Amino acid sequence: MAANLANTIGVWMAVFFTLAILSFLYKDNPFYKLAEYVYVGLSAGYWLIYVMFFDVKPMIVDKFLQEQGFERYIIIFPAFLGALMLCRMIPRIAYVSRVAIAFTMGISAGLGVTGAIHGMILPQVKATMLPLNDINNVIMLVGVISTVVYFYFSREHKGAFGVAAKVGIIFVMISFGAAFGYTVMARISLLIGRAYFLFHDWLGII
Amino acid sequence: MSAPAARKTWLERLNHIDRRLIFVIVFVVVSIPMLLKLTSPVKVSHEVQIAYDFIQSIPAGGVVMFSVDYDPTSAPELQPMILAILHHCFSRNLRVILTGQLAVGMPLGIEALESTAAQFGKKYGVDYVNIGYRPGNQAVIVAMGRRLRDMFATDYRGTPLDQLPMMKNIRNYDQIAGVVDLAHGGTPELWIQFGQARYGVKLIVCTTAVGAPDYYNYLQAKQIVGLLGGMRGAAEYETLVKAPGLGLLAMPAQSWVHLAIIGLILLGNLTFFLNRRAKNAENA
Numbered sequence: 001m002a003a004n005l006a007n008t009i010g011v012w013m014a015v016f017f018t019l020a021i022l023s024f025l026y027k028d029n030p031f032y033k034l035a036e037y038v039y040v041g042l043s044a045g046y047w048l049i050y051v052m053f054f055d056v057k058p059m060i061v062d063k064f065l066q067e068q069g070f071e072r073y074i075i076i077f078p079a080f081l082g083a084l085m086l087c088r089m090i091p092r093i094a095y096v097s098r099v100a101i102a103f104t105m106g107i108s109a110g111l112g113v114t115g116a117i118h119g120m121i122l123p124q125v126k127a128t129m130l131p132l133n134d135i136n137n138v139i140m141l142v143g144v145i146s147t148v149v150y151f152y153f154s155r156e157h158k159g160a161f162g163v164a165a166k167v168g169i170i171f172v173m174i175s176f177g178a179a180f181g182y183t184v185m186a187r188i189s190l191l192i193g194r195a196y197f198l199f200h201d202w203l204g205i206i
Numbered sequence: 207m208s209a210p211a212a213r214k215t216w217l218e219r220l221n222h223i224d225r226r227l228i229f230v231i232v233f234v235v236v237s238i239p240m241l242l243k244l245t246s247p248v249k250v251s252h253e254v255q256i257a258y259d260f261i262q263s264i265p266a267g268g269v270v271m272f273s274v275d276y277d278p279t280s281a282p283e284l285q286p287m288i289l290a291i292l293h294h295c296f297s298r299n300l301r302v303i304l305t306g307q308l309a310v311g312m313p314l315g316i317e318a319l320e321s322t323a324a325q326f327g328k329k330y331g332v333d334y335v336n337i338g339y340r341p342g343n344q345a346v347i348v349a350m351g352r353r354l355r356d357m358f359a360t361d362y363r364g365t366p367l368d369q370l371p372m373m374k375n376i377r378n379y380d381q382i383a384g385v386v387d388l389a390h391g392g393t394p395e396l397w398i399q400f401g402q403a404r405y406g407v408k409l410i411v412c413t414t415a416v417g418a419p420d421y422y423n424y425l426q427a428k429q430i431v432g433l434l435g436g437m438r439g440a441a442e443y444e445t446l447v448k449a450p451g452l453g454l455l456a457m458p459a460q461s462w463v464h465l466a467i468i469g470l471i472l473l474g475n476l477t478f479f480l481n482r483r484a485k486n487a488e489n490a
Contacts, residue, residue, distance in 0.1 A: 050309035119399030127427030186415035193282020
């Protein structure tokens with residue numbers, strides 16, 4: 001009984017906020033603003049709770065209590081860096097947070113470089129080196145080379161080089177067209193999702 | 207003299223059509239096929255078929271990890287996918303680990319996992335486990351490849367993984383047959399770079415339609431074993447597992463509204479060129 005009531009209240013609240021957000025299509029209004037602020041506030045609150053209970057508590061507090069010896073005390077280091085990050089909120093010592101930011105940047109850059117080379121550039125280059133015995137392989141090779149030529153700006157796009165660049169822009173445009181078509185489908189999917197919610201969960205007519 | 211003037215007014219009106227009228231048209235075109243529960247045949251694409259074949263090839267008892275990296279803003283596209291793939295996994299007696307790198311998305315994954323598990327009578331800890339969320343993106347993916355327990359010593363309820371029968375022998379990706387990454391952002395690229403390239407993870411990417419074109423090159427390079435893009439991908443998987451859901455219900459609405467949008471684009475261009483011709487004739 002209580003679960004049903006909670007579900008009904010939840011559905012009606014979701015309906016209110018759905019219609020409030022959709023009302024922006026007519027024009028900006030206080031209902032839209034309310035829904036927007038509630039969404040932002042709820043998301044921030046949710047993130048905070050989740051990070052506290054699924055990151056800070058198990059990865060720092062619980063681990064510190066459970067581990068022994070070196071494993072235990074090394075946890076203090078990331079916790080200390082995390083605390084430094086919070087110094088940004090105190091203008092007088094805000095510069096201290098740069099140490100933690102530098103550490104994060106260093107890790108991200110290191111992982112990013114190795115990841116990009118090992119996981120993207122090399123496999124993608126390898127996958128382009130195909131025998132030209134298939135029309136798809138030929139199209140792919142022409143597309144890759146001409147697109148790279150288009151983005152090569154150290155030489156003027158004239159003559160054969162210019163023709164290759166023009167072919168390249170055709171491939172780029174086709175790719176934009178495909179991306180735009182997919183984007184239309186994605187946006188309509190979101191509308192369908194909301195329409196389904198209104199017709200199914202709220203009105204119960206489908 | 208009055209006829210060209212009237213035609214110009216009509217053309218100008220069409221050229222400056224109120225955008226809110228277009229919103230109403232789109233909503234009506236979306237609603238009618240759904241209310242009439244129309245169906246349309248769905249042809250399964252190669253990228254979805256190979257994703258299905260991969261799950262089909264995992265022997266019973268194999269473990270599949272689901273990474274929920276989307277939030278409610280993309281749920282209409284990705285929720286039908288997770289439901290269809292979970293349906294496939296449980297129908298084949300595969301075991302499931304749920305994790306995620308987006309805190310606000312986890313409830314969607316939990317809802318899908320628990321409802322599908324209940325449908326197949328699966329038990330928590332034996333057939334499926336939710337290890338929860340950790341921030342850190344690539345660092346989490348790399349750490350799980352080395353030792354899962356470095357990142358997840360307990361499940362999301364705080365139960366140590368060693369106390370869960372299903373998790374006893376799972377140490378890293380070596381004991382996981384494949385990863386299904388459901389994402390509306392760039393996390394599949396992280397899974398490819400750090401999971402697939404570094405540890406040889408077999409990866410199925412499920413993404414929004416907006417993101418799908420970015421992953422075809424990885425599919426062609428065989429860095430991923432399947433790709434589901436947008437609601438269409440969900441509908442195709444629902445077709446394969448014979449479990450109709452929102453994906454299949456939405457396909458006629460998608461087709462109708464795409465036709466309407468093509469019609470509106472043509473109409474917009476036609477009125478633009480007719481208007482320009484009328485103006486040129488007037489100036490001449």
